[in-house]
Amino acid sequence: MSPLLTRRSALAGLAASASVLAAPSVLAQAKPRVVIVGGGFAGATCARSLAAMGVAVTLIEADQRYVACPFSNLVIHGTRDIAQQTFGYDALRAAGVDVVFARAERIEPEARRVLLPGAVAITYDRLVLAPGIDMRFDALPGYDSATAERMPHAWKAGAQTLLLRKQLEAMDDGGVVVMSVPANPFRCPPGPYERASLIAHYLKNHKPKSKLIVLDSKDTFSKQKLFMAAWQELYPNHLEWVSLASGGKTVEIDVRDMSVVTEFARHKAAVANVIPPQRAGSIAQASGVADRSGWCPIDPVSFESRLAPNIHVIGDAAIAGAMPKSAFAANAQAKHCAIAVAAMLRGEPAPSPKLINTCYSLVAPDYGISVAGVYQPAKGLLADVEGAGGASPGGASREFRAREAIYADAWFKVVTEGVYG
Amino acid sequence: MPSLQGKSASDIEAAMTAFRTGGREATVMDRIAKGFTKRETNAIADWLAQAGAAK
Numbered sequence: 001m002s003p004l005l006t007r008r009s010a011l012a013g014l015a016a017s018a019s020v021l022a023a024p025s026v027l028a029q030a031k032p033r034v035v036i037v038g039g040g041f042a043g044a045t046c047a048r049s050l051a052a053m054g055v056a057v058t059l060i061e062a063d064q065r066y067v068a069c070p071f072s073n074l075v076i077h078g079t080r081d082i083a084q085q086t087f088g089y090d091a092l093r094a095a096g097v098d099v100v101f102a103r104a105e106r107i108e109p110e111a112r113r114v115l116l117p118g119a120v121a122i123t124y125d126r127l128v129l130a131p132g133i134d135m136r137f138d139a140l141p142g143y144d145s146a147t148a149e150r151m152p153h154a155w156k157a158g159a160q161t162l163l164l165r166k167q168l169e170a171m172d173d174g175g176v177v178v179m180s181v182p183a184n185p186f187r188c189p190p191g192p193y194e195r196a197s198l199i200a201h202y203l204k205n206h207k208p209k210s211k212l213i214v215l216d217s218k219d220t221f222s223k224q225k226l227f228m229a230a231w232q233e234l235y236p237n238h239l240e241w242v243s244l245a246s247g248g249k250t251v252e253i254d255v256r257d258m259s260v261v262t263e264f265a266r267h268k269a270a271v272a273n274v275i276p277p278q279r280a281g282s283i284a285q286a287s288g289v290a291d292r293s294g295w296c297p298i299d300p301v302s303f304e305s306r307l308a309p310n311i312h313v314i315g316d317a318a319i320a321g322a323m324p325k326s327a328f329a330a331n332a333q334a335k336h337c338a339i340a341v342a343a344m345l346r347g348e349p350a351p352s353p354k355l356i357n358t359c360y361s362l363v364a365p366d367y368g369i370s371v372a373g374v375y376q377p378a379k380g381l382l383a384d385v386e387g388a389g390g391a392s393p394g395g396a397s398r399e400f401r402a403r404e405a406i407y408a409d410a411w412f413k414v415v416t417e418g419v420y421g
Numbered sequence: 422m423p424s425l426q427g428k429s430a431s432d433i434e435a436a437m438t439a440f441r442t443g444g445r446e447a448t449v450m451d452r453i454a455k456g457f458t459k460r461e462t463n464a465i466a467d468w469l470a471q472a473g474a475a476k
Contacts, residue, residue: 400448404449
């Protein structure tokens with residue numbers, strides 16, 4: 001047993017009956033504490049919302065700086081500074097959140113505690129896991145974390161984003177860029193296609209003899225009609241999309257040859273952006289809240305894990321039915337999860353949510369498109385509210401597309417200000 | 422982008438209803454407003470008006 005056992009976890013460990021375990025706040029006779037693991041859009045939003053409701057909340061996050069993914073494709077495009085993507089946690093502290101910079105190593109659901117390095121344990125009444133994603137470096141033969149330093153995924157914003165940008169900038173005019181896109185589910189469903197658009201835009205303007213080949217493991221994707229119409233209009237010579245049916249599925253990465261290999265061809269790249277399959281962040285795997293798919297099944301009303309009691313999972317790591325893995329969705333889920341957690345701490349049931357998502361994509365810096373949805377629990381999952389949502393209209397004016405690009409920017413400013421500002 | 426700051430509940434409710442029924446042109450609010458009933462729309466309007474006034 002750890003020498004650092006707290007009174008509460010010691011009592012919980014000794015208690016034999018589940019009913020006693022279900023009421024640790026009574027045992028501890030202290031103000032209930034919520035612990036959140038992960039300070040991205042989901043975790044930081046949830047922490048801030050709980051603090052605003054007067055709930056004692058500790059946020060555990062490994063990095064002192066958060067680099068946001070939305071809009072990071074413009075960093076790759078060369079027209080946005082990574083500093084505009086980077087946020088700290090001072091505002092959360094000022095709002096009353098206890099922020100702990102450490103990598104959560106493991107959860108002990110029975111003892112209700114999170115283990116940090118150095119045998120430090122933080123106990124909780126309810127835990128919210130918001131670990132985001134991990135790349136599955138075991139899924140694509142030839143692609144591991146070392147390979148990612150040569151052929152970046154850039155699917156977590158930060159050093160990887162800057163690496164891909166640097167490689168594109170250094171590439172000779174005439175070089176071929178190859179992008180590998182995974183099958184569903186993965187973070188940010190329209191993200192690869194926004195990135196493809198902005199890379200093509202960069203090539204068209206700066207490396208006109210170059211070309212981007214997108215090798216896809218799917219035949220259909222988010223906002224497909226809008227993207228493909230825009231590609232035909234804007235980038236007919238700079239972007240080639242290869243669907244699954246046309247042999248687009250990546251089966252192997254050959255880093256020595258800088259090639260992306262499909263069942264039918266080897267695509268030699270000057271720059272390769274390999275977006276591998278993903279799963280919920282490692283703490284979810286280590287804590288038994290992820291199922292065999294690698295993602296975390298949840299109750300759609302409370303966001304409580306279906307595999308472990310008193311643990312909620314929000315954001316990209318969760319299996320949220322029709323809701324995509326997006327920052328907007330994570331933000332919405334987190335606000336609701338805070339309400340659910342606060343209710344459950346009072347011994348009340350979580351209220352049923354109605355959640356919104358909007359995903360903006362830039363097809364060019366001044367050309368935005370969106371897909372929106374409204375969701376509610378149905379048959380154990382979050383389902384689309386019929387008649388609502390959908391993509392931007394086809395055939396809209398460039399003025400309409402320009403307005404959506406402005407609204408995309410406004411969304412980012414409002415959300416990051418609300419969470420980190 | 423029009424701000425919600427300082428708008429009354431009835432203004433917000435009227436705008437949401439216009440978005441829902443197609444009476445007001447929009448990029449995305451038409452698609453979102455259709456997901457909410459009249460009662461939910463009223464609740465949203467009340468909440469936003471309060472939050473806007475509190476700032």
